[in-house]
Amino acid sequence: MALGREHELHTRRRGRNLGLGLTLLAFVAVVFGLTLAKIGGGGGMQAFDHAPRSELVPETGK
């Protein structure tokens, strides 16, 4: 058997690598899609960026 010739084992291995690669890609896509859905459905998001936020100031003058 010449070394360059493709063995059935190589076909199987390639199929497995391809399957695993696609699975990982699909996983990344799902996590990305989930992140977008969570952020999109989460309403207004604010970071602590040292800017005054009116909703945190106790109500006064009532």
Place this chain on the structure above:
Amino acid sequence: MTDATTSLSSTQTGEAGFGDYVALLKPRVMTLVVFTAFVGLVVAPGQMHPMVAFTAILFIALGGGASGALNMWWDADIDRVMRRTRNRPIPSGKVREDEALAVGLALSGISVVMLGLAANPFAGLFLAFTIFFYVVIYTMWLKRWTPQNIVIGGAAGAFPPMIGWAAATGGIAVESVLMFALIFMWTPPHFWALALFMKSDYKDAGVPMLTVTHGRPATRRHILVYTVLLVPVALGLALTSIGGPVYLATALVMNAAFVKGAIGIARRTEAQAEADSYKVEKSFFRLSLYYLFAHFGALLVDATLARAGWEVF
């Protein structure tokens, strides 16, 4: 180089194809898990973002697949003996036992964490408990110890609609418990019908199936008893908030047919069954599959009608 070629081409070297790992997840069982979990999620009150719902179903299915892989890892010895399971990835030599264990554990962890993050922690924990129940309580403990293995172990297969419901609501309700009870009570007649016509498989493997420990006439009577007990559970679901006219009509028809089939099985002798190659038992087993899909399908139709504003009662 015959030796080298043989060892290379042998699938015992951990060189299984991708499809062999997929087979390890019991894809046919996964379809039932996906369907019932999907129905549980859809009929639950409230709205869920489609992507979150999709992710939840995906990882519930993956958790079911992971428990299938762990089941195959533990049961490899008896799978080699039974005709029905002889071609599974481990007994056929395509996947090594340690690989199956690694795949099962890794996918269990991923599915539990991802469901917890996508839906809510309670749903994630519920999935973890279900995997534990199926692998440890059913596979490792009950299956080889008691003829009630199918009855108690059936709970694992009955949890998915409750997990779907929990993913949508974050809790448990009477509706989700009744969906669980429907599958739980359906499982024994379904599996015992299979055991009746799979003949010597379980005996050869030393699994204490009811047909082996109590005999086939007793199994026939057990099928009838569980089928009759299933009726109030199936009809009771129609009286809850997720029941509707389509479900009620389906439940009435399917339960009448199921009880009729079970009476037919209970009345038969082994000689009669042998004579027609277990025709009645096989058709009852097929009917049991339609039974479950019809009930959950009807719940789905009623939920869709209700959301479209076609609520009748």
